[in-house]
Amino acid sequence: MTTASALELPAAMDPFRPENLADPYPFYERLRACGPVAHLPGRDTWFVSTYASVSQVLRNYREFVSGLGSSYHRVSESGFRFPFIDNDPPEHTRIRRSVQRHFGKGPMAELRPMVRADIERLAAPALAAGTVDVVEAFSRTIPNLTIRHVTGIPAPDARTMAGWADAAFHVVGPEPDPEYVALIMESLEWLSTEGLPAMPAHCLGRLMMEQGGDDGLLAAEGSERLFALASIWVAGVDTTNSLISNMIRAFTLFPEQWQLLREDRSLIPAAVEEALRWDSPVRVFMRRTVDEVEFQGVTIPADADVCALFPSANRDPEVFERADEFDITLRRPTAHVAFGASIHLCLGAPVARLEAAELLAHLADNVERFEQAGEPVRGVSRVVRNFSSLPTRLVPAARA
Ligand code: HEM
Known part of the structure; x- marks a missing residue:
């Protein structure tokens, strides 16, 4: 049941229709x-698309809950609960506290040189080749190696891991193909039989599996430990893959921004945030109402599905001046909601920021500019806006 002030969208305004996924920003403007x-009505879903409405839904976690499921499918339908994203306090608080410390400043300082070394090693052949598929050269490989450092789970080959991580985001979106479910099962099988036994003696993965994380907060019974670890393992791969490609694509389309960054490396953190805002990796997460909620002049009924469109919020001109322009000098850097907000704010945000910043720093030393070297191909995920191919020329910087 809807009130008079709630607009009923025609089927053509479905955010999950292929044409709207393919060219989302003009669509979000209309939305x-x-x-x-x-x-x-076709999905019986309430879409929130402005910056104010997305932020409000994420922050009002008591009325817009995650415990009924924060993906497209309700926990009651899928029969599966992801420990971080599909819980509300106090369960969510307990689970988050079991690992939060490992994403703080100290662990990030230890992670940085490892990521830097990986990037130097991966970039050498890419820079020598000159023209690369950014997806193959950087976007799939860097997150795969980084998540090994974070969790202790050894890295499978980058293509396999990218396939598993991509599948994980397909199954949390609408109408998932059964082939993705099979890939998820394959990844969990690999994790149990090969990944977990090969973890080193001291790592986050062993701490979670053997001791339940910090203060033993993760339950020993059931699969909470395994699924909490698996969540961290896959959550950071396809998302950061998307960020890296989207960021390089942005600098290809706005070469003057790359020049600014090369002239002033202190702009790197702001550049990462602007890339997250301008072309946000995660398209949607869901919330559900328990009771009827009065929201921005509209009555949302009890037990409703509410879908937050993160990239739309991040292009809202009410908040972001010249919102469609990629500009690394213009804005308050972290105002975007690409990592969500409030209690479910992305746990791995410091990791993703570190990977992106290290890559930009290395490329700034070595690449004069990026040029498109073939037609970019977007991935088909309805949840993560990634590329499956991004042919790019890395025009070498003149040596001093
Ligand atoms: C650019 C890269 C990334 C983006 C855009 C991203 C985006 C997000 C978003 C939007 C959420 C909020 C979900 C919600 O509100 O329901 C989230 C949560 C989460 N992210 Fe990320 N993420 C990224 C990288 C990572 C990495 C590298 C990791 C792990 C190392 C990670 C692990 C998680 C986890 C565990 C949660 C659940 C947090 C909670 O519910 O308390 N993410 N992420």
């Missing part, structure tokens, strides 16, 4: 013009 929240 925001429909109001902060609009109902799509």
Whole structure:
């Protein structure tokens, strides 16, 4: 049941239709013009698309809950609960505390030289080749190696890991193909039989599996430990893959921004944030109402599915001046919601930021500019906006 002020969207305004996924920003502009929240009868889903409405839904975690499921499918339908994203306090607080410390400043300082070394090693052949597929050269490989340092789980080959991580985001979206479910099962099988036994003596993965994380907060019974670890393992791969490609694509399209960055390396952190805002990796996460909620002049009924469109919020001109422009000098860097907000704010955000910043620093030393070297091909995921191919020329910087 909807109130008079809630706009009913026609089927053509479904954010999951292929044409809207393929060219999302003009579509999001039209959607925001429909109001902060609009109902799509075909999916019986309430879409929030403005910065104010997305932020409010994420911050009001008592009325817009995650415990009924924060992916497209309710926990009651899928029969599966992801320990971090599909829980509310106090369970969520307990699970998050079991690992939070490992994503703080100290662990990131230890991680940085390892990521830097990986990037130097991966970049050498790419720079020598000159023209590369950015997806193969950097976007798939860097997160695969980084997540090994973070968890202790050895890295399978980058293509396999990218396939598993991509599948993980397909199954949390609408209408997942059974082939993705099979890939998830394959990844869990590998994790149990090869990944976990090969972890080194001291690592986050062993701490979680053997001691339940810090203070033994993860339950020993059931599969909470395994799925909490698996969540961290896959959550950071396809998302960071997307960030790396989207970021290099942005600098290809806005070469003057790359020149600014090369002239002033202190702009690197702001450049990473602007890439996250301008072309946000995660398209959607869901929340559910328990009771009826009065929201921005609209009554959202009890037990409703509410879908937050993160990239739309990040292009809202009410908040971001010249929102469609990629500009690394213009904005308050972390105002975006690409990592979500409030209690479910991305656990791995410091890791993703570190990977992206290290890559930019290395490329700034070596690449004069990026040129498109073939037609970019977007991936088909309805949840993560990634590339499956991004042919790019890395025009070498003149040596001093
Ligand atoms: C550019 C890269 C990334 C993006 C854009 C991203 C995006 C997000 C978003 C939007 C959420 C919020 C979900 C919600 O509100 O329901 C989230 C949560 C999460 N992310 Fe990330 N993520 C990235 C990288 C990573 C990495 C590298 C890791 C692990 C090392 C990671 C692990 C997680 C986990 C465990 C959660 C759940 C947090 C919770 O529910 O408390 N993410 N991420």
